[in-house]
Amino acid sequence: xxxxxxxxxxxxxxxxxxxxxxxxxxxxxxxxxxxxxxxxxxxxxxxxxxxxxxxxxxxxxxxxxxxxxxxxxxxxxxxxxxxxxxxxxxxxxxxxxxxxxxxxxxxxxxxxxxxxxxxxxxxxxxxxxxxxxxxxxxxxxxxxxxxxxxxxxxxxxxxxxxxxxxxxxxxxxxxxxxxxxxxxxxxxxxxxxxxxxxxxxxxxxxxxxxxxxxxxxxxxxxxxxxxxxxxxxxxxxxxxxxxxxxxxxxxxxxxxxxxxxxxxxxxxxxxxxxxxxxxxxxxx
Numbered sequence: 001x002x003x004x005x006x007x008x009x010x011x012x013x014x015x016x017x018x019x020x021x022x023x024x025x026x027x028x029x030x031x032x033x034x035x036x037x038x039x040x041x042x043x044x045x046x047x048x049x050x051x052x053x054x055x056x057x058x059x060x061x062x063x064x065x066x067x068x069x070x071x072x073x074x075x076x077x078x079x080x081x082x083x084x085x086x087x088x089x090x091x092x093x094x095x096x097x098x099x100x101x102x103x104x105x106x107x108x109x110x111x112x113x114x115x116x117x118x119x120x121x122x123x124x125x126x127x128x129x130x131x132x133x134x135x136x137x138x139x140x141x142x143x144x145x146x147x148x149x150x151x152x153x154x155x156x157x158x159x160x161x162x163x164x165x166x167x168x169x170x171x172x173x174x175x176x177x178x179x180x181x182x183x184x185x186x187x188x189x190x191x192x193x194x195x196x197x198x199x200x201x202x203x204x205x206x207x208x209x210x211x212x213x214x215x216x217x218x219x220x221x222x223x224x225x226x227x228x229x230x231x232x233x234x235x236x237x238x239x240x241x242x243x244x245x246x247x248x249x250x251x252x253x254x255x256x257x258x259x260x261x262x263x264x265x266x267x268x269x270x271x272x273x274x275x276x277x278x279x280x281x282x283x284x
Contacts, residue, residue, distance in 0.1 A: 008214060013170060014177040015207060016126060016140035019200040021181020022188075023101070023119055024141075026196055029189045030108070031116050037123040038142035039068055060113060067117040071100070071124025079129070090129060091215070094208035097122045101201035108194040119197065126204075138170070143178050146171045 020037040027036035035041045046061040074096070079088055100122035108115030127141040139145055150171055157163040181200075188196035 008211075010170065010173055012207065012211075013138065013140060014173045015203060016129070017143075017174040017177030018181040018184070019203050020123060020126065020141040021178040021183075022185040022200040022203075023123060023181075023197065024178075025182040025185030026189050026194070027116075027119065029186060030194055031119075034064070034116075036064075036116070036119050037127075038144070039065055040142075040144070060116070063113070063117055064120045067120035068124035068127075071121035071126075072128035073124075074121075075125050075128035091208040091212040093125060093129060094204045094211065097125050098201045098204035098208065100125070101197050101204065105194055105197045105201075108197075115194070138174070140174060140177075143175050146174055 024035055024037035027034055034045070042061055042064050046058065046065065049058040049061055075093055078093055100118045104115040104118035104122070106115070107113075107118065123141045127139055129140070150168065153163060153168060184199070185196065188199055192198075
């Protein structure tokens with residue numbers, strides 16, 4: 001069960017689902033009525049295209065699928081794992097997604113298929129940004145799996161098992177974001193056509209900047225907490241070893257040198273020094 005659901009996870013999941021809903025609705029209205037953010041329908045179209053359409057349309061669908069995979073591969077190359085963690089550098093990938101969506105507007109304005117592929121790559125990149133959080137599977141560009149998970153959770157509740165309300169809340173946020181994005185995408189496409197893709201591109205840009213600022217603030221808090229713990233360790237070392245000068249000296253080292261490695265080295269030095277002092281005492 002999800003023990004705690006940070007607000008940055010809630011907000012990020014909702015906004016990324018909103019972006020996917022926007023892109024998908026614009027794709028349905030303008031990309032030959034074709035979904036972009038998920039590939040089930042595209043794969044089905046590809047299967048039928050071998051029988052009822054020409055080679056050009058078949059190749060187009062193949063490139064859509066490949067573009068999505070390439071976008072996901074980019075996320076996989078930059079992120080060490082699919083687990084959603086604050087330590088990961090999502091800002092660069094969100095910025096790149098914004099550039100892909102902006103680039104798709106440029107090509108789609110000239111009726112170029114490259115715009116379709118860029119939009120598909122952007123969705124693949126986003127869907128691979130984070131795949132799990134505390135055991136919950138997270139997909140922000142489609143909601144089929146999320147509806148399935150909600151159904152499974154309800155069935156487990158009927159069996160008498162506990163219901164993970166926080167996980168359900170996360171799933172409902174993603175679903176509502178996707179639906180609202182679809183509504184906003186349809187409305188904006190009516191007035192701006194493919195230029196409406198600048199809306200999700202701008203959201204990605206704002207998310208990239210906001211995440212960078214939030215991560216920097218959080219890192220300062222963690223650093224301050226770590227320094228406080230190290231200072232406490234120094235005080236305890238001074239009390240146990242009764243070597244106030246050495247402990248005092250260590251605690252006043254530059255903060256960038258207060259690493260685990262330096263702490264371990266200092267501990268080993270204290271240990272060897274204590275043994276040396278013990279060996280000298282009987283000789284006096």
